[in-house]
Amino acid sequence: xxxxxxxxxxxxxxxxxxxxxxxxxxxxxxxxxxxxxxxxxxxxxxxxxxxxxxxxxxxxxxxxxxxxxxxxxxxxxxxxxxxxxxxxxxxxxxxxxxxxxxxxxxxxxxxxxxxxxxxxxxxxxxxxxxxxxxxxxxxxxxxxxxxxxxxxxxxxxxxxxxxxxxxxxxxxxxxxxxxxxxxxxxxxxxxxxxxxxxxxxxxxxxxxxxxxxxxxxxxxxxxxxxxxxxxxxxxxxxxxxxxxxxxxxxxxxxxxxxxxxxxxxxxxxxxxxxxxxxxxxxxxxxxxxxxxxxxxxxxxxxxxxxxxxxxxxxxxxxxxxxxxxxxxxxxxxxxxxxxxxxxxxxxxxxxxxxxxxxxxxxxxxxxxxxxxxxxxxxxxxxxxxxxxxxxxxxxxxxxxxxxxxxxxxxxxxxxxxxxxxxxxxxxxxxxxxxxxxxxxxxxxxxxxxxxxxxxxxxxxxxxxxxxxxxxxxxxxxxxxxxxxxxxxxxxxxxxxxxxxxxxxxxxxxxxxxxxxxxxxxxxxxxxxxxxxxxxxxxxxxxxxxxxxxxxxxxxxxxxxxxxxxxxxxxxxxxxxxxxxxxxxxxxxxxxxxxxxxxxxxxxxxxxxxxxxxxxxxxxxxxxxxxxxxxxxxxxx
Amino acid sequence: xxxxxxxxxxxxxxxxxxxxxxxxxxxxxxxxxxxxxxxxxxxxxxxxxxxxxxxxxxxxxxxxxxxxxxxxxxxxxxxxxxxxxxxxxxxxxxxxxxxxxxxxxxxxxxxxxxxxxxxxxxxxxxxxxxxxxxxxxxxxxxxxxxxxxxxxxxxxxxxxxxxxxxxxxxxxxxxxxxxxxxxxxxxxxxxxxxxxxxxxxxxxxxxxxxxxxxxx
Numbered sequence: 001x002x003x004x005x006x007x008x009x010x011x012x013x014x015x016x017x018x019x020x021x022x023x024x025x026x027x028x029x030x031x032x033x034x035x036x037x038x039x040x041x042x043x044x045x046x047x048x049x050x051x052x053x054x055x056x057x058x059x060x061x062x063x064x065x066x067x068x069x070x071x072x073x074x075x076x077x078x079x080x081x082x083x084x085x086x087x088x089x090x091x092x093x094x095x096x097x098x099x100x101x102x103x104x105x106x107x108x109x110x111x112x113x114x115x116x117x118x119x120x121x122x123x124x125x126x127x128x129x130x131x132x133x134x135x136x137x138x139x140x141x142x143x144x145x146x147x148x149x150x151x152x153x154x155x156x157x158x159x160x161x162x163x164x165x166x167x168x169x170x171x172x173x174x175x176x177x178x179x180x181x182x183x184x185x186x187x188x189x190x191x192x193x194x195x196x197x198x199x200x201x202x203x204x205x206x207x208x209x210x211x212x213x214x215x216x217x218x219x220x221x222x223x224x225x226x227x228x229x230x231x232x233x234x235x236x237x238x239x240x241x242x243x244x245x246x247x248x249x250x251x252x253x254x255x256x257x258x259x260x261x262x263x264x265x266x267x268x269x270x271x272x273x274x275x276x277x278x279x280x281x282x283x284x285x286x287x288x289x290x291x292x293x294x295x296x297x298x299x300x301x302x303x304x305x306x307x308x309x310x311x312x313x314x315x316x317x318x319x320x321x322x323x324x325x326x327x328x329x330x331x332x333x334x335x336x337x338x339x340x341x342x343x344x345x346x347x348x349x350x351x352x353x354x355x356x357x358x359x360x361x362x363x364x365x366x367x368x369x370x371x372x373x374x375x376x377x378x379x380x381x382x383x384x385x386x387x388x389x390x391x392x393x394x395x396x397x398x399x400x401x402x403x404x405x406x407x408x409x410x411x412x413x414x415x416x417x418x419x420x421x422x423x424x425x426x427x428x429x430x431x432x433x434x435x436x437x438x439x440x441x442x443x444x445x446x447x448x449x450x451x452x453x454x455x456x457x458x459x460x461x462x463x464x465x466x467x468x469x470x471x472x473x474x475x476x477x478x479x480x481x482x483x484x485x486x487x488x489x490x491x492x493x494x495x496x497x498x499x500x501x502x503x504x505x506x507x508x509x510x511x512x513x514x515x516x517x518x519x520x521x522x523x524x525x526x527x528x529x530x531x532x533x534x535x536x537x538x539x540x541x542x543x544x545x546x547x548x549x550x551x552x553x554x555x556x557x558x559x560x561x562x563x564x565x566x567x568x569x570x571x572x573x574x575x576x577x578x579x580x581x582x583x584x585x586x587x588x589x590x591x592x593x594x595x596x597x598x599x600x601x602x603x604x605x606x607x608x609x610x611x612x613x614x615x616x617x618x619x620x621x622x623x624x625x626x627x628x629x630x631x632x633x634x635x636x
Numbered sequence: 637x638x639x640x641x642x643x644x645x646x647x648x649x650x651x652x653x654x655x656x657x658x659x660x661x662x663x664x665x666x667x668x669x670x671x672x673x674x675x676x677x678x679x680x681x682x683x684x685x686x687x688x689x690x691x692x693x694x695x696x697x698x699x700x701x702x703x704x705x706x707x708x709x710x711x712x713x714x715x716x717x718x719x720x721x722x723x724x725x726x727x728x729x730x731x732x733x734x735x736x737x738x739x740x741x742x743x744x745x746x747x748x749x750x751x752x753x754x755x756x757x758x759x760x761x762x763x764x765x766x767x768x769x770x771x772x773x774x775x776x777x778x779x780x781x782x783x784x785x786x787x788x789x790x791x792x793x794x795x796x797x798x799x800x801x802x803x804x805x806x807x808x809x810x811x812x813x814x815x816x817x818x819x820x821x822x823x824x825x826x827x828x829x830x831x832x833x834x835x836x837x838x839x840x841x842x843x844x845x846x847x848x849x850x851x852x
Contacts, residue, residue: 524696
């Protein structure tokens, strides 16, 4: 096909051509404008400076790491000392290995998380839990300063509350549910109370359950053996109950969570449940025993499982950290790709992919219209947190841009979303706004055309039922009058009335043509094919209907197809054509109308036709002597 | 002759009734919509029904539907459709199923009582009536050079009268020639156009109309 006869798109000289033919161009233009404006801001590092308030400064954390190593080494030394038969660590090489591995694993996990780009409370908790894990070993230091074992005994009671807090707050830094918060608070309060009572009133000499350190308690104020014993037992059982609560909450979260949330929770929740199980088992096992004898096989087994659970927990924390880091990187990569104009909705799929959350949805807020739309501008309901999911609102300079509903697996999503992504969201929001307005505009144009057609149809009916009927009645009366005049022999009246009859006949004829031109009744009653056949009967040039689909379509579609052909044929006649060929065919949800003629080349655009077809979301393609209208239709 | 008149506009209905009565035709029933028309036809068993194409409730093609129903139920009762529309489509639809004793006339034509009586008489004789305006429009339709150009003036005249539904005898009377002459003309016309010469006088109306419509 030579270049001169190529379909032209959009229609030359048509002001709405851009809208009718392509939203892509506009969209891209909008993207470019936004990106241009924001490029300077994009140049600043996507990641904010590491001024995030941290609970422990970086050097302190390094020191904590070293202290952790020291605590571990010391614990090992103590365990090998005189009190070796009183602790699990000193009992055997396996006991020592388990004690060391579990404590160091927790400390390592804490350090890894704390030294990451966004230190979180989880890391601090893991560090503290790691330290307290070694406390029972230090408590057995018999020939050291008496302060050390005394403090170690106090600290030993906090391993469980810290672990409980760590697990229930995971993966966010704050526990999400009220029962979890209550349980954490209760566990801390009880541990504090028990530690205080035992520190002040437990005299190791008088404690029948004493094994590891029965020499000193520097904090002792007054020796109350029965109170100390009662508190010890109560503490054990309370801890067992809290462990049961931990198991219940973890299980509930696993059950209720979405699949991505569950995948993220599992590596931490399962070891936590295991650990809580050993806590409860220990309480039961100690009920019958007078002392916690590390050589008791059952107790050692419980300890071994607990240690393994702690090691797994630490591993889970580290893997979760690595995963979050990978997701942050993936999100950062999205920002890099934003420089090219992405198709609407690509940000949603990119985020969903980066967060392994296929259910992630982004809804953009249109402040003017006060509603949410998706990336393609369609109205969507306001995102609501589904079961196990959350909604993250993204704001820029105080304005809501978008709401992201996701599985809730990625805690602090809003913090993951750096300025670059927020920019991408803002850009996509502007695009969505544009598309929404475009959709409204199109709907409004379609309504205008539809209303106009309905008006034409009504006019045609009014003419038919009103003026045409009256003229008919008039011509009847004139006929009667003429018959009367003929009977009376009044020749002059007869001639006048004959003339009047002719005039009424002509008026009827003109009225009929007018009514047909306004809206052919046959179009509404029999469809496009029938109406086009009549059009061909009266066309000023031979018109061949090569193909006409008999199917019925919605009235606006039929009207558009009919008037497209009518206008194209008029145009062909104007350009001196002596033949035109018409096809009307249904093709894949489109009604395709073509008119080809053999006149001279087209020199003017068919603007009204472009408008009419465009109003239905269709396209008009024009060549020199051919025209093709594609009208979206749902066959009815 | 006994006739039922159906038109939802009372003025027109009364007018037609009066014209027919004056001309000595017995109007045995009047109806304002398709349902009462069918009732009147069943009750009075007239020779013909004069029916407006547009009647309640939808004012679209109720008349056509009723006409087809009357023709299907009562093969002896003729139906004359009156319409404002010069739509070959409607006329042909009427002819498709029951090509005899059906007619399609423009409304203004029936106020010339001679036309109306003539149409009714032809229908009663078993002929078909297609409004001359429709036929004239189809004959005058813009075409490229084709078989129609090969017809003589007289042959074109005969073709138009065939399309209007006239029998050979009626055409002969109209043109003041013998029936044999018309038979020869018709044969010649059909040969030139490549139409089936065996068509009986009812079927040939539709064949000619379709030919005129599709030949471009």
